[in-house]
Amino acid sequence: MFLMPALLLGLLGVSIPIIIHLLHRQRTQPVLWGAMQFLRESTLQMKRRKKVDHWILMIVRILALAVLALLLARPLWVWGKYLPKGLVSAAPVDVAVVLDHSLSTGRTANGQTVFDQGVGVVDKVLEQLRPGDTISVILAEHRARPVNVQPIKKDDGRGVAALRQLLRLEKQGMTDCSIPEAISASRRLIDNGRNFNKLILVVSDQQRSNWHIKDDALWRAALGDRAKELAKSLSVSAVPIAPDLDAPNVSVGQVALQPTLLGINRPAQVTANVSNTGAKAMSGLSAKLVMNGKEIEAKQLPELAQGSATTVRFDLEKGFTAAGSGWVKVAVNANDSLKADNEAVAAANVWQRLPVLIIDGQLTKNGAIKSSRFLEAALKPDEPSLVQPKVISITDAAATKLDDYAVAILNDCPTLPGELQSKLEDYARAGHGVWFILGQRTQKTLIAQDLSRRGLFKAEVNELKSAGEQPPGIEVKDPNNPMVAMVAANERNALTGAATRKWWSIKPLDGDTQIVLAGSGGDPLILERPFGPNGGIVAVWCTSVDGSWNNWHLMPNFVPLVNETLYHLAAGQTRGHENRGIEAGQPIEWTGPAKPAAQSVQITLPDGSSVQRVPVMNNGRWMVTYPDTFLPGIYKLQFQPTEIQTAFYGVNIDRRELDNTALSKDDVDWLASGRFLDPAHPQIDAGDLAVVIRKENKGKELWGWLGGLLLASLLFETYMTYRLIGSQKRLDVASAGLLSPSRL
Numbered sequence: 001m002f003l004m005p006a007l008l009l010g011l012l013g014v015s016i017p018i019i020i021h022l023l024h025r026q027r028t029q030p031v032l033w034g035a036m037q038f039l040r041e042s043t044l045q046m047k048r049r050k051k052v053d054h055w056i057l058m059i060v061r062i063l064a065l066a067v068l069a070l071l072l073a074r075p076l077w078v079w080g081k082y083l084p085k086g087l088v089s090a091a092p093v094d095v096a097v098v099l100d101h102s103l104s105t106g107r108t109a110n111g112q113t114v115f116d117q118g119v120g121v122v123d124k125v126l127e128q129l130r131p132g133d134t135i136s137v138i139l140a141e142h143r144a145r146p147v148n149v150q151p152i153k154k155d156d157g158r159g160v161a162a163l164r165q166l167l168r169l170e171k172q173g174m175t176d177c178s179i180p181e182a183i184s185a186s187r188r189l190i191d192n193g194r195n196f197n198k199l200i201l202v203v204s205d206q207q208r209s210n211w212h213i214k215d216d217a218l219w220r221a222a223l224g225d226r227a228k229e230l231a232k233s234l235s236v237s238a239v240p241i242a243p244d245l246d247a248p249n250v251s252v253g254q255v256a257l258q259p260t261l262l263g264i265n266r267p268a269q270v271t272a273n274v275s276n277t278g279a280k281a282m283s284g285l286s287a288k289l290v291m292n293g294k295e296i297e298a299k300q301l302p303e304l305a306q307g308s309a310t311t312v313r314f315d316l317e318k319g320f321t322a323a324g325s326g327w328v329k330v331a332v333n334a335n336d337s338l339k340a341d342n343e344a345v346a347a348a349n350v351w352q353r354l355p356v357l358i359i360d361g362q363l364t365k366n367g368a369i370k371s372s373r374f375l376e377a378a379l380k381p382d383e384p385s386l387v388q389p390k391v392i393s394i395t396d397a398a399a400t401k402l403d404d405y406a407v408a409i410l411n412d413c414p415t416l417p418g419e420l421q422s423k424l425e426d427y428a429r430a431g432h433g434v435w436f437i438l439g440q441r442t443q444k445t446l447i448a449q450d451l452s453r454r455g456l457f458k459a460e461v462n463e464l465k466s467a468g469e470q471p472p473g474i475e476v477k478d479p480n481n482p483m484v485a486m487v488a489a490n491e492r493n494a495l496t497g498a499a500t501r502k503w504w505s506i507k508p509l510d511g512d513t514q515i516v517l518a519g520s521g522g523d524p525l526i527l528e529r530p531f532g533p534n535g536g537i538v539a540v541w542c543t544s545v546d547g548s549w550n551n552w553h554l555m556p557n558f559v560p561l562v563n564e565t566l567y568h569l570a571a572g573q574t575r576g577h578e579n580r581g582i583e584a585g586q587p588i589e590w591t592g593p594a595k596p597a598a599q600s601v602q603i604t605l606p607d608g609s610s611v612q613r614v615p616v617m618n619n620g621r622w623m624v625t626y627p628d629t630f631l632p633g634i635y636k637l638q639f640q641p642t643e644i645q646t647a648f649y650g651v652n653i654d655r656r657e658l659d660n661t662a663l664s665k666d667d668v669d670w671l672a673s674g675r676f677l678d679p680a681h682p683q684i685d686a687g688d689l690a691v692v693i694r695k696e697n698k699g700k701e702l703w704g705w706l707g708g709l710l711l712a713s714l715l716f717e718t719y720m721t722y723r724l725i726g727s728q729k730r731l732d733v734a735s736a737g738l739l740s741p742s743r744l
Contacts, residue, residue, distance in 0.1 A: 092132030094193030412439030433569025606633025
């Protein structure tokens with residue numbers, strides 16, 4: 001049989017030597033010459049021998065072309081069909097071992113990790129191989145990684161020893177994996193092997209999330225077209241290694257930092273959830289806090305029953321002592337079945353001060369700006385204060401450089417001058433926060449025209465409403481919104497008792513506008529919407545903060561409400577540096593101002609390796625994106641020039657890797673029915689590897705024999721061509737009478 005029968009059309013090429021031979025036959029016209037009568041007999045003998053040589057040369061050339069066509073069509077000698085059964089077992093095989101190296105294989109199984117047991121399975125595979133067999137090992141990680149770049153022969157002692165050494169040097173896997181993609185990588189690798197028979201063994205903990213069950217398209221892409229003859233030589237079997245499900249295990253959840261914006265030498269809190277996900281109660285545990293690589297504090301944890309959890313909290317009186325980017329880690333000293341989930345990290349940006357600009361609607365510069373006094377006091381509840389507010393009149397706003405401030409607050413402005421509208425649009429699009437507070441000086445055109453014209457906020461203005469004798473209450477529409485999350489943490493309505501006597505009744509026209517607080521009558525009181533690609537946020541309060549329309553400034557939660565709103569708006573501008581607990585696979589997106597110009601950045605990964613990136617300019621800000629955050633830990637960004645602050649990002653483990661759900665019988669049946677696993681041996685025990693490695697193999701390609709025959713025919717063709725050229729020269733000389741018959 002032939003693996004690529006279409007290439008047998010190349011046999012038509014054998015007609016080429018025949019055509020050439022017919023076109024170049026010599027047609028001679030005899031010329032009688034008395035002086036040549038004694039040489040005539042010898043010359044005729046040479047011509048007869050030359051004609052025979054021509055026929056031999058043509059046959060050799062036909063043979064060479066035919067062998068080449070057969071070689072390209074890849075003929076296969078099928079064992080047991082054309083040979084006696086006793087010779088079947090001699091067919092060699094190329095074996096690829098897909099070794100699961102995901103985070104979940106760090107679980108223990110019979111005193112070893114699943115991965116270490118998988119390395120032991122590779123040793124058992126090597127014991128079963130015969131001379132002529134080859135082995136390849138591919139680590140199933142987020143991106144499949146071959147351990148060897150070419151199949152290694154069984155009798156290659158140095159290659160086998162190097163392979164074993166490399167496997168034993170591998171550390172705990174820390175990412176997810178895709179078994180179909182690892183199989184695809186292994187198939188490409190063993191295609192380089194010389195043997196017709198191919199075998200893939202998948203050694204894993206059978207964690208279901210990594211097998212992509214029911215994703216038929218992914219599996220077909222991994223294994224190719226099974227209907228082709230070549231695919232019939234490939235079989236895939238799984239070698240399961242079950243972890244100890246009754247072993248203890250403690251897991252640290254995401255680390256949280258409070259407040260949202262951290263200031264230098266200001267109080268901070270670090271909290272983390274510690275849960276017992278194992279099958280046994282655990283006691284004697286302690287959690288430690290590490291800040292910027294230095295252990296700060298340790299706390300004893302209560303006994304954790306099976307399935308229970310506790311929250312560990314570290315109160316830092318002075319918090320971070322240096323401005324800039326930093327990081328924290330919470331780690332538990334548990335001796336359990338999986339070490340990788342015993343810690344979690346978070347990154348933080350620490351501010352020395354947070355400048356805020358308050359643009360008051362007062363037109364004159366003279367005298368105190370009274371309408372912003374409550375707002376200014378709420379932003380500076382104590383000294384020294386992280387927030388540094390500056391109050392100016394709207395008359396001075398157009399000449400003020402907005403980029404010097406983290407947030408711009410427009411308090412009770414009647415309208416916006418055209419120049420200020422343009423500056424606010426650019427300011428928000430660059431990633432800053434803009435906060436509009438509507439009041440008694442506000443005109444309808446501010447909302448209906450000024451804000452809408454620049455796309456900052458689009459809403460339909462109904463009317464200015466006044467409450468009767470019973471002012472409506474306040475309803476928290478989204479308690480998870482950062483502006484109200486803190487004040488709504490302990491009770492659904494954190495502003496009970498607040499009286500709102502007047503407000504602007506508006507209806508948002510943007511689908512992405514979110515209502516955060518509303519009156520009991522349904523009218524929005526606090527709204528927000530994202531603006532631009534860099535994290536800009538626009539917030540709108542529909543009632544004043546000067547005490548004339550409400551009593552909000554007298555409520556205990558007014559100060560935290562104002563400050564949390566400010567922190568939320570400032571977080572957009574600081575998106576490249578803010579506190580982050582990035583999920584595995586979520587890209588790092590750093591942004592920075594246009595000056596100083598970012599030339600390059602070195603990103604140091606949690607494993608100590610590093611990559612270089614070149615920042616790009618996007619909407620007036622420098623941007624660096626790094627998507628390959630599949631390795632948990634701290635990522636460090638160092639910039640050139642060094643005036644740009646170093647930035648840290650904390651990436652935590654992929655929580656899917658903590659799912660213990662294994663392949664079910666129905667899952668295995670689906671894989672076998674689709675021929676993604678060998679229907680005869682979809683799963684085998686590590687002790688039964690000989691069943692699939694030494695089973696009756698299907699055949700052997702004849703490329704070696706045909707290649708030798710092709711080389712021999714080419715050498716013989718060269719000899720015959722040289723012989724004919726020499727014979728022609730001698731015949732020409734003899735015909736001229738220059739040689740005697742005895743020398744011919």
